[in-house]
Amino acid sequence: MKQKSFALALGGLLVLIFGLWLCAFQVRQSEVAVVTTFGRPTRPITNADWYVQAPWPIQRVWKFDQRVQNFESQLTESLTRDNFNLLTKVYAGWKITDPAAFFPKFAGTSEPIADAEKVLTRLLANATTAVVGKHPLSDFVSATDNGTNFVAVENEIFAAVQSQVRANNYGLDIEFLGFKKVELPEKVTESVFERMQSERKVLADKSQSEGEAEAQNIRSDADRRAAEMLANAESQATRIQGEGEAVAAQYLAVFQQNPDLANFIFRLNALEVSLKDRSTLILDQHIPPFDLFQGVSTNLLKP
Amino acid sequence: MADHPHSHDVLPEPGRGRETPIDAGSQALSEALHSSFSVIKVAMVFLVLLFLASGFFTVGPQEQAIILRFGRPVGQGQAALLGPGIHFSLPYPIDSHEKVPVAGKQEVRSTIGWYAVTPEQELAGTEPFGGASLNPVVDGYALTADNNIVHTRVTLNYRINDPIRYVFSFVSASNAVQNALDNALIYAAAHYTVDDLLYRDVLGFRETVLKRVSAVIRDQDLGVIIEQCSVQSVPPRQLKDAFDSVLKAEVNRSKVLNEARSYENQVLSKASADSSSRTNLAESDRVRLVNDVASRADQFQKLLPKYRENPGLFAQQRLTETLGRVYTNAQEKIFVAEAADGKTRELRGLFNRETPKKPEAQKP
Numbered sequence A: 001m002k003q004k005s006f007a008l009a010l011g012g013l014l015v016l017i018f019g020l021w022l023c024a025f026q027v028r029q030s031e032v033a034v035v036t037t038f039g040r041p042t043r044p045i046t047n048a049d050w051y052v053q054a055p056w057p058i059q060r061v062w063k064f065d066q067r068v069q070n071f072e073s074q075l076t077e078s079l080t081r082d083n084f085n086l087l088t089k090v091y092a093g094w095k096i097t098d099p100a101a102f103f104p105k106f107a108g109t110s111e112p113i114a115d116a117e118k119v120l121t122r123l124l125a126n127a128t129t130a131v132v133g134k135h136p137l138s139d140f141v142s143a144t145d146n147g148t149n150f151v152a153v154e155n156e157i158f159a160a161v162q163s164q165v166r167a168n169n170y171g172l173d174i175e176f177l178g179f180k181k182v183e184l185p186e187k188v189t190e191s192v193f194e195r196m197q198s199e200r201k202v203l204a205d206k207s208q209s210e211g212e213a214e215a216q217n218i219r220s221d222a223d224r225r226a227a228e229m230l231a232n233a234e235s236q237a238t239r240i241q242g243e244g245e246a247v248a249a250q251y252l253a254v255f256q257q258n259p260d261l262a263n264f265i266f267r268l269n270a271l272e273v274s275l276k277d278r279s280t281l282i283l284d285q286h287i288p289p290f291d292l293f294q295g296v297s298t299n300l301l302k303p
Numbered sequence B: 001m002a003d004h005p006h007s008h009d010v011l012p013e014p015g016r017g018r019e020t021p022i023d024a025g026s027q028a029l030s031e032a033l034h035s036s037f038s039v040i041k042v043a044m045v046f047l048v049l050l051f052l053a054s055g056f057f058t059v060g061p062q063e064q065a066i067i068l069r070f071g072r073p074v075g076q077g078q079a080a081l082l083g084p085g086i087h088f089s090l091p092y093p094i095d096s097h098e099k100v101p102v103a104g105k106q107e108v109r110s111t112i113g114w115y116a117v118t119p120e121q122e123l124a125g126t127e128p129f130g131g132a133s134l135n136p137v138v139d140g141y142a143l144t145a146d147n148n149i150v151h152t153r154v155t156l157n158y159r160i161n162d163p164i165r166y167v168f169s170f171v172s173a174s175n176a177v178q179n180a181l182d183n184a185l186i187y188a189a190a191h192y193t194v195d196d197l198l199y200r201d202v203l204g205f206r207e208t209v210l211k212r213v214s215a216v217i218r219d220q221d222l223g224v225i226i227e228q229c230s231v232q233s234v235p236p237r238q239l240k241d242a243f244d245s246v247l248k249a250e251v252n253r254s255k256v257l258n259e260a261r262s263y264e265n266q267v268l269s270k271a272s273a274d275s276s277s278r279t280n281l282a283e284s285d286r287v288r289l290v291n292d293v294a295s296r297a298d299q300f301q302k303l304l305p306k307y308r309e310n311p312g313l314f315a316q317q318r319l320t321e322t323l324g325r326v327y328t329n330a331q332e333k334i335f336v337a338e339a340a341d342g343k344t345r346e347l348r349g350l351f352n353r354e355t356p357k358k359p360e361a362q363k364p
Helices: A002-023 A099-106 A112-132 A148-167 A186-250 A252-256 A259-274 B024-053 B119-124 B163-168 B173-189 B194-200 B202-220 B237-309 B311-329
Strands: A024-027 A031-037 A040-045 A049-052 A059-065 A069-072 A076-079 A085-096 A172-183 A280-283 B056-059 B063-069 B085-088 B095-101 B105-110 B149-160 B224-234 B332-335
Touching (some): A002 A024, A069 A112, A085 A148, A085 B173, A099 A112, A172 B202, A252 B237, A259 B311, B056 B063, B149 B194
Parallel strands (some): A280 B332
Antiparallel strands (some): A031 A040, A085 A172, B056 B085, B063 B095, B149 B224
């Protein structure tokens, strides 16, 4: 009997497991699901848990990945408001939010995600073209605006696509969106290169001539300052000499006591200093003391 | 089984209890049932074991795993992660598990701003030939704020901070990081002029990329932390010479400027030396003049009383004394007496300006 009940328990367990395999399913946090009854969606599931279903072919479970999908649009050529051709590529993150709405639109095919992305491609291309056309090129590339316009353009595209997606009730949501590429048409790159080439030439010439001009400035400035310095020194020297002369003039009062004698002494000094060395004197008997030869003024000799 | 029915009489199996065979046919049926039943039993036990064993799984050295109970992760954050080894989870549909990449360093590269280059060329360090234009599909580039074209690429290292978010909220979070990086790169390039981006503010450009990618990743809540990023930017290959010539011109310019500065230094230091020597000279002149006059005045004061005693004699005496000194000091003295008849006499001289070689010898 013991063995029989063991066998029964074992059998029961197996039936239970088989039943679970057949009638229960797990929906993960990363998934959403739709249960169809005879092909018609009857129960959307968005919460992670385990659920019971009637076995196939009565009910069937369709699970979808509800994680954020990465999506990139094609390069889209559009005209900016100021008539520049701009190629843009946009990336977006989207996910399935409403399996009940998503299922009837896309689940008929073997690749529901790829199908949904086809729709997104179309929506994104339209939205990008429309939004880019409303902005000048300077909203995309600018050295001054801190990127606020760039972000604003992205947000506008985002809002446009999101509203389209919601209006059509695709059962999905755009989570985020941004530019992946902002480029110019191939033809235009050629002319950009030409322009850059000439810009470079201008820059090279500019720095050459600026350098020379600046160097010239430095030199002439140096010359000017040197001249100024010398002139200052000259005037200072004159002033110093003037001071000296002023001090010397104070002694004038001393000489004033007897100008004749002062004059006489000065002249004697001058004579002595000027004939100090390397001089040749040519004398005759009129110059003292050689007038002695002449015998004049020798009153002392005449008794 | 039918070829050995007799054996059961001899050795009744314990499992059969005390059943008494009615006849050979029913006995054979019972035999068959019994043995197939035991086969089924073994199979059932095997199935149950298999079912339980399906809960075991292994985690490899480069990965980690998360157990999902009723679809939801067991545990939070790092605690939910199972390391390498063998693990057990309850069988489906109660538990299931998901492998996640090791929460270590991850790396993405953004090359949307770089020209098409094959891995072989990259390794060899050679550049593909640059045509006259850039095909937007093949060759990547970034537009700068002044509508110029540059090539720039960036490598970003990041760490998975929230593996549950990383794995369960994004089909491919690494692609999302890549997209954010691409976006940050063109965003940053669009707000830098070509010269700032390439030369003047390389660090600022890198900072802007980093700031933008951080902001985008934070907004999208990708569950990663950025560790570092490195940016490389070059001018278009087609314009390399033009860009080089600008650099050369700038080098040249600083050379010219340096030369000018050294000239400036030279001129100014010479002028400063000259002017100080000029003022020093003036100073010494002044001192000499003042001293000179002072000593003369002194001398005058002393002489004055003597002069007043006998002016004529005093003058005569001073004059003669001085003349005597003058004549003594004079190098050559020529005395020409007046002709007796009072006529003019002619004197011829040859003067040599050459400096005498022995000035010392003449002093005494």
